[in-house]
Amino acid sequence: MVLNQDTTIGRKPSHAIIYVKKNENKVRIRFISVKSREVDTLKRFFSGVQPSGNLTIGNYLGAIKQFVELQHEPDAEAFYCVVDMHAITVAQDPEELRRRTREIAQIYLACGVDPKQATVFIQSHVKEHAELGWLLQCASYMGELNRMTQFKDKAEGKANVNVGLFTYPILMAADILLYDTTHVPVGNDQKQHIELTRDIAERFNNKYGDTFVIPEPKIQEFGARIMALDEPTKKMSKSAESEASRIAILETPDVFKKKIMRAVTDTENSIAFDETNKPGISNLLTIYSMFADESIESLVERYHGQGYGTLKKDLVEVVTEQLSKIQQRFNEYNDVAELDKILRAGAEKASVIAEQTCNRVKDAMGLLRI
Numbered sequence: 222m223v224l225n226q227d228t229t230i231g232r233k234p235s236h237a238i239i240y241v242k243k244n245e246n247k248v249r250i251r252f253i254s255v256k257s258r259e260v261d262t263l264k265r266f267f268s269g270v271q272p273s274g275n276l277t278i279g280n281y282l283g284a285i286k287q288f289v290e291l292q293h294e295p296d297a298e299a300f301y302c303v304v305d306m307h308a309i310t311v312a313q314d315p316e317e318l319r320r321r322t323r324e325i326a327q328i329y330l331a332c333g334v335d336p337k338q339a340t341v342f343i344q345s346h347v348k349e350h351a352e353l354g355w356l357l358q359c360a361s362y363m364g365e366l367n368r369m370t371q372f373k374d375k376a377e378g379k380a381n382v383n384v385g386l387f388t389y390p391i392l393m394a395a396d397i398l399l400y401d402t403t404h405v406p407v408g409n410d411q412k413q414h415i416e417l418t419r420d421i422a423e424r425f426n427n428k429y430g431d432t433f434v435i436p437e438p439k440i441q442e443f444g445a446r447i448m449a450l451d452e453p454t455k456k457m458s459k460s461a462e463s464e465a466s467r468i469a470i471l472e473t474p475d476v477f478k479k480k481i482m483r484a485v486t487d488t489e490n491s492i493a494f495d496e497t498n499k500p501g502i503s504n505l506l507t508i509y510s511m512f513a514d515e516s517i518e519s520l521v522e523r524y525h526g527q528g529y530g531t532l533k534k535d536l537v538e539v540v541t542e543q544l545s546k547i548q549q550r551f552n553e554y555n556d557v558a559e560l561d562k563i564l565r566a567g568a569e570k571a572s573v574i575a576e577q578t579c580n581r582v583k584d585a586m587g588l589l590r591i
């Protein structure tokens with residue numbers, strides 16, 4: 222690996238980890254060789270959210286809640302990104318996209334992501350995401366992209382589909398691989414994309430020599446797929462047409478109360494967790510359990526013999542309590558200059574690692590660097 226000597230400030234032989242200093246940032250560059258990886262126990266978490274709609278409690282429970290928990294893990298580093306370049310794979314209003322990009326970062330902080338514990342930044346501020354995206358496009362196959370179910374869903378029925386929507390999973394692979402990520406906290410819908418990332422990375426390593434760390438998805442047992450309230454066999458989505466399908470993180474109780482009370486269940490009126498036969502009530506139990514931090518078994522026991530209406534009414538209270546805390550903190554982080562300072566520092570720190578990885582890939586592929 223080529224390292225700029227001026228910026229290398231230390232090496233810890235036992236871990237074969239190199240420290241690089243750039244401006245104010247001292248950043249750990251952890252990947253050197255397979256050998257170093259064997260002794261390096263550091264975990265690195267990377268994940269991202271698209272600024273493509275109002276974030277929902279699905280995004281919170283499936284992903285952001287994990288971000289907050291993982292940032293405190295010992296011997297681990299966390300990188301959380303607002304993936305604005307992914308959002309432009311579908312039409313966006315430019316002003317609205319800019320507004321939402323900051324809003325997502327503000328939501329991260331409001332949910333408890335601590336910029337002292339985790340690196341928070343905007344994808345397009347680190348140019349290597351696009352750069353590695355291209356390099357990996359030249360190491361990926363049409364056939365494997367054709368199999369992506371999310372592309373099929375999003376492209377279905379559309380006359381003109383842009384190429385970015387098709388190659389999107391490669392940009393996602395670049396996001397993850399740039400940071401020598403070991404674990405990717407996501408909801409269940411991203412599993413296929415992470416499997417593709419692993420395939421691309423493994424194939425690249427076999428062809429060009431050891432270059433990438435192979436990441437693993439980190440998907441929770443519960444809450445990995447929060448379902449739409451009005452159609453509980455479909456995933457809750459920030460971009461679905463139906464407003465009744467989702468609860469936005471920044472929504473007030475007067476708006477989401479009706480949605481919970483009208484949530485589609487079944488006619489049995491008996492509270493049990495059975496995702497196949499009772500998807501609606503199972504979804505409400507999952508949301509309740511995750512917000513109230515109480516097990517599903519305990520909820521089923523507590524609500525035994527009671528009607529769905531009681532459960533729904535109590536769920537409104539639980540969601541109100543948790544979301545109002547997040548919303549209060551969201552309002553406290555409304556200083557744009559302060560937020561931008563956090564995002565700039567995050568991008569600067571992320572860039573140091575991203576540049577090293579990109580150079581490693583260019584060297585492996587035979588691109589001349591002088």
Ligand code: TYM
Pocket residue numbers: 267268269270271272279280281282283284285304307392393396397405406407408409410411414444445446447448456457458
């Ligand atoms: P996005 O923006 O659609 O969703 C952000 C995160 O929220 C999770 N999620 C859910 N979890 C549970 N239940 C739901 N109903 C639900 N809806 C969404 C998603 O699984 C995701 O973790 N391609 C990604 C963004 C991305 C990314 C990355 C993620 C780009 N690069 C690199 C991880 C690593 C996406 O569109 O997520």
